[in-house]
Amino acid sequence: MELDIAHLTAFAAVVEEGSFDAAARRLHLTPSAVSQRIKALESRMGQILVRRTKPAQATEAGHVLARLAGQISLLESEALTELTGGRESAGLARQIPIAVNADSLATWFLPALAALGEHYSRLTFDIRQEDQDHSAALLRDGSVMAAVTAEPQVVQGCRTERLGAMRYLAVASPALGVDPLPMITNTYQPHRSTSVHDHRKGADALGSIPMLVFNRKDALQDRFAEMVTGSRQELPVTYLPSSRGFVEAAQLGLGWGMVPEQMARPALDDGSLVELVPGRHLDVPLFWQRWRLDSPALAALTAAVQDAAAVALRSG
Amino acid sequence: MELDIAHLTAFAAVVEEGSFDAAARRLHLTPSAVSQRIKALESRMGQILVRRTKPAQATEAGHVLARLAGQISLLESEALTELTGGRESAGLARQIPIAVNADSLATWFLPALAALGEHYSRLTFDIRQEDQDHSAALLRDGSVMAAVTAEPQVVQGCRTERLGAMRYLAVASPALGVDPLPMITNTYQPHRSTSVHDHRKGADALGSIPMLVFNRKDALQDRFAEMVTGSRQELPVTYLPSSRGFVEAAQLGLGWGMVPEQMARPALDDGSLVELVPGRHLDVPLFWQRWRLDSPALAALTAAVQDAAAVALRSG
Known part of the structure; x- marks a missing residue:
């Protein structure tokens, strides 16, 4: 099955921004154009993908597509950066959504992001402060690409490793x-x-x-x-x-x-x-869960998180 | 119309704890006893009061009763403290739920609570970190008794005053x-x-x-x-x-x-x-919104918040 990337992008923007209006602003489209793309995608999939609530939310079926959209967006941005030597990446979304438990965020996590260094200085993040139950759901439905969590259970499609205690x-x-x-x-x-x-x-x-x-x-x-x-x-x-x-x-x-x-x-x-x-x-004990995705940015983030955790957490 | 205080207490516990089981533990009842009280109250009111979701939530009608329950609980506890010289207040709920915007919580708000002093040393708090939109809803539905918020619009049944900027x-x-x-x-x-x-x-x-x-x-x-x-x-x-x-x-x-x-x-x-x-x-600009309630604890809290805000915020 082929999907229209423009439709998928409109869908992802609605889920991320929480409304058709905000998605339209981000994509420089009219709200009606966004709505048409979502309807076309829903018609193609034969399922409702977005609940028209405040904020707008992905349905069960929509979560699968939201995750796909995030994966495509990151890989596309990385491929273009590689091909053009970085000149054409500025306009593309290179925002990595991450869930982090509050105490990690308050102690060792932000220095790990800063340690990513010059090569990834244009990367931005969408950090969610979440407890462990919620993190697993966010990973599963594609809202985040990675999480620091106390939950050891592997989420389908993700890699898990222990960071320390x-x-x-x-x-x-x-x-x-x-x-x-x-x-x-x-x-x-x-x-x-x-x-x-x-x-x-x-x-x-x-x-x-x-x-x-x-x-x-x-x-x-x-x-x-x-x-x-x-x-x-x-x-x-x-x-x-x-x-x-x-x-x-x-x-x-x-x-x-x-x-x-x-x-x-x-x-x-x-x-x-x-x-x-x-x-x-x-x-x-804390764990790092991330999507199985061959992305240099996600790999670099993983290495930086591991390094920071090795210093800040107990290995016991 | 007379309400059974035991029923109202069970109802308030379910809304506060988010489940019949947790409410039962807090009240030292069986979950089935809690359930019977809620049903009796719903039958009395002729309306569904609690949505059996996870977490359990008050319905529109339920919000009115939740607020009433909070007001009764605080006034009852204060009256008993006054009558017994404090000897019998230990077992009673004297927890004040408050919504505070994140930046106030991170700067001047906690010292205000600490300044309440010896006389209120047994008071506890249920602090919610909320943005302004949500605070108004929490005040309206009785989930909090007071809020520090950037929203100047008066919530029905509440007093509002400017704290500074x-x-x-x-x-x-x-x-x-x-x-x-x-x-x-x-x-x-x-x-x-x-x-x-x-x-x-x-x-x-x-x-x-x-x-x-x-x-x-x-x-x-x-x-x-x-x-x-x-x-x-x-x-x-x-x-x-x-x-x-x-x-x-x-x-x-x-x-x-x-x-x-x-x-x-x-x-x-x-x-x-x-x-x-x-x-x-x-x-x-920040505002202090609180229930119109003749409660010494709420009055003392208001004075402490005003004093702390006068020092920490700008009057402009």
């Missing part, structure tokens, strides 16, 4: 009166054996001050509290969907929460945060 | 070769008169390096580019839905973007960012 520490402001053993507070001893007695004060604090939770899907704090106290508890919760906001809220005394060690370290060092239960932590 | 500066890494006049770079002169010549180099850079954009609804960069160049342009875009990520990406040379002056200032001072067009900026 992000270590989370339970932290709070010392002003809340949490009182871990002083000799441990400022010394990092991940393999230190701990006794129940050592945990007592920090563990008691778990139930007495609000727990900071990123959103309804964030179970890290509950897992940590259960690991330390040995039981599930009903704790008062403040929801705060911001990685940097988490650290700031903990420093301000609004509650305790699980923070990536990279973000906790400076605050632990300057004493604005203390560990609730020194020596105890949670490690969350 | 957030000033945005166009910044980029000096490594990108952007070359504003050196004498201006590190001196803040908001009212400096500028000539076309002064703008030239920074304005040229606008089109030559990628533009950082928060999401599809963020028009600040386009507005600034149009203000400075006098015309609408098609610029290469990297989407990055993170306030702190914006500053970091600009410092890393991934593009230029509009950043709140509070976040830009340290980077401008240490030379890791420069202003593209010194002396030009965009001011975005």
Whole structure:
């Protein structure tokens, strides 16, 4: 079956921009011309491809075509760049859509993009901050080409590799009166054996001050509290969907929460945060999932992400 | 019409938690008991109140009851606290749901919560990071009690007041070769008169390096580019839905973007960012919208937000 690339491009623009009007502006067409192309493509496929909602969304069948459109667009742009020595690539879409979990985005991910360097300086990105459940759906339906995610399950048509583990520490402001053993507070001893007695004060604090939770899907704090106290508890919760906001809220005394060690370290060092239960932590493995696509840009991105993760994450 | 508070509580829990199972866990009931209460309430109202989707969502009619449930819960908790001198409030929901735009959350908002102080130390929050369009809907349907938003239009049943304006500066890494006049770079002169010549180099850079954009609804960069160049342009875009990520990406040379002056200032001072067009900026007025509700907690929160905004925002 042959597809009309102009129709496919119009379709992809509607899905990416979320409306026929915005797609028309991007493609320098009238909205009616965009609408005709979509209808022609739907007629060709014998299926509805776009739900006319606000924002406009691809149907199940549409997702397959959206992914195809993204793949064609990247390969086409790379081929033209190669053929013309880069002179004719400027007008073409070389935007890579990526899903990244919030804590990676707040710590090690952006430097990885910057490390792509001169050769890819014209590449742009469409970054989505997503939790792992959503990332798999975005990969499957073609909305993103790659994802940093805690989900190890391979998405069909994608390659998956382990990047390492992000270590989370339970932290709070010392002003809340949490009182871990002083000799441990400022010394990092991940393999230190701990006794129940050592945990007592920090563990008691778990139930007495609000727990900071990123959103309804964030179970890290509950897992940590259960690991330390040995039981599930009903704790008062403040929801705060911001990685940097988490650290700031903990420093301000609004509650305790699980923070990536990279973000906790400076605050632990300057004493604005203390560990609730020194020596105890949670490690969350992270994976890089990307489309199986022979694209130099995606390969370069993968290498840069691997390099940055090797430095920033724990191999354990 | 009298409503059964137990039914209303079950209903509110389903809407807040997003599922019958999670609501049952929170209320220490079986899912079937929760389901029966919802059905009883729906039968009483003669309308479907909850869409059984994933997540479960309130219908139009349900939104009215969700808002009522939130108001009753807060007033009840405050009355009991007053009557018992605080001894019996621990088990009651005193969580205030608030919508906050991302840049306020990243700058001045959390210190305002912390400033509520000892008297409200048991208060928790359900913070949603939302753009202005969505905030109005969340206020209307009762999902949040208050919002920091750029939307001045009064939501029915709410009070609105102006908090001040957030000033945005166009910044980029000096490594990108952007070359504003050196004498201006590190001196803040908001009212400096500028000539076309002064703008030239920074304005040229606008089109030559990628533009950082928060999401599809963020028009600040386009507005600034149009203000400075006098015309609408098609610029290469990297989407990055993170306030702190914006500053970091600009410092890393991934593009230029509009950043709140509070976040830009340290980077401008240490030379890791420069202003593209010194002396030009965009001011975005922010508003505090809250339910008309005679609640001491909401009043204390309002005062704390006003105080923090008076220091952090511009009055202009």
